[in-house]
Amino acid sequence: MELIKVKEWRLYHHSFFDFPSNIALSTVIWCLAYGSSFYSVITDQLIMYKYISLENDALNVLRLHSTDVGVSSTVKQFKFTIKSRKVVRSCNHYSEISAGAEGNFNANYSLEGALILIRHGDRGPLTHVHNISNVNCGGVYDPLYSSYENFISNITGTPTLSQLIGTFHGIPVLPSSDCGLGLLTRIGASQLLKTGKVLSDVYRHHLKINASLLRDEIKVFSTRYRRTFQSGLAFLFSFLQKDLFPKVLVQESPSLAFCFDDCACPAADLFLRRAREERELLIKSRPTFLNLVRSSSAIVYEVPDKKVSSDPHALKDALLTYICHNARFPCLDSKLPTTCVRPESVISLFNYLEWESQQMRVNVNMKKTCFLRAYGLLKNIVSYLLRIVSERKPKIVLYSGHDKTISYLTMALGIRSNGVLTPFYSSRLIIEMYKTHDQLPDGGPVGSNYFFRIVFNGKDVTRELKFCKNAENSYHSSQGNQESNNTEKKFYLCPIESIVRFLHEDYFTIFNATNIKDACAVPS
Incomplete structure (x- = not known):
């Protein structure tokens, strides 16, 4: 080239x-x-x-x-x-990972808990790609990683590690040093170590963890993928004190959607299939771009598959392996520039996917898919918010998941900020729970002095929640986090009753139903 x-x-x-x-x-x-x-x-x-x-x-x-x-x-x-x-x-x-709007709160409020949903860190490609041996996935990683690796090595083979990993026995704790298919890299672990450190600086002082009640105060869930399990551990290592980290129990989620007891849903599969068909029509309506995807795929993949070779999402994922690890783009013949992946093709790909995400954001079948896929997770989140009201615990709930985990939940909640439908590596969605110290009238409903806010990758997105529009509260923070140089910032709170009402009364209106069973029934 x-x-x-x-x-x-x-x-x-x-x-x-x-x-x-x-x-x-x-x-x-x-x-x-x-x-x-x-x-x-x-x-x-x-x-x-x-x-x-x-x-x-x-x-x-x-x-x-x-x-x-x-x-x-x-x-x-x-x-x-x-x-x-x-x-x-x-x-x-x-x-470049740093704190944003997290933890900016008014002196009249106390932070009672935080529920943190993360996407795993940098990983190898999901399909076999050319020249993978020339891609350095070991990379230049954060110095904190060496400390983490030494700590894990010291507890390997001891009851301490067995207690920590629970049912995840047989899954390596440390990431791969190469670009294994779908495997977390050391760079990916570094992302979560940095994220954990950043959020620890924001929350640790306010969420005082009782070591004797650790497993009641910290709940951790991960899907049974090596990359999410390892990402969750890396986050916890830098988020918690080293003496507390090995005492946490990681629990397994059977689904990338964290649906818990509400996973079986035939209608969700139907709506997802329809949404995919409509998404395929979008790219077919642009034959020039479709040919670009196919020609680039023929260069990138070792064994091109007809279906994958027409998928711009799969191509983006494969190309990130080169982009994120400073590797040269592949060529069928390095002496012929025309057989190489072209920079302008990469630009076109990312721009198309950005446009496509805007189209799918308003796609009815995609919306219905996300509502059904996210229900189990949202119900779990609300149950923990209510436990914080009644028991003042847990203090931290961590869900270590995937990009789809975040996109399902954010679309169901109506969050429209950039990046929520295509969250990048180590993205974070945080629900912060607050209690007001203001005197409330006697006889008010239970929990009326509790509020929450949602922060996505450092941006407060609470105002985007439709069910919070009429109950929106804004305050000027009397103190900021380290990244904001203690400047005053607005932050927005929503009453806890708003999200409870949304889940129990309004969630299934898009299906003309009142419960998950009826909503999941396949339409005749």
């Missing part, structure tokens, strides 16, 4: 791209390759770039391997090249 260095460039149409005016041109070189101009068809919009005064340059950031450059430096070169950091943000480099 020949690199183009741009001395002067002009952007004729930038509805999908947003380059800061003061950015160094070297940061956008990688997407300005393959000749003096190219066209990229993205969701029926034509984008043209024209380059003036081009010359060869030996530095091609797309072809850098992690042995040539550190992870963070390459991420910084990538992150300005695509609007909203679409590509690099999907990698969610651990150095």
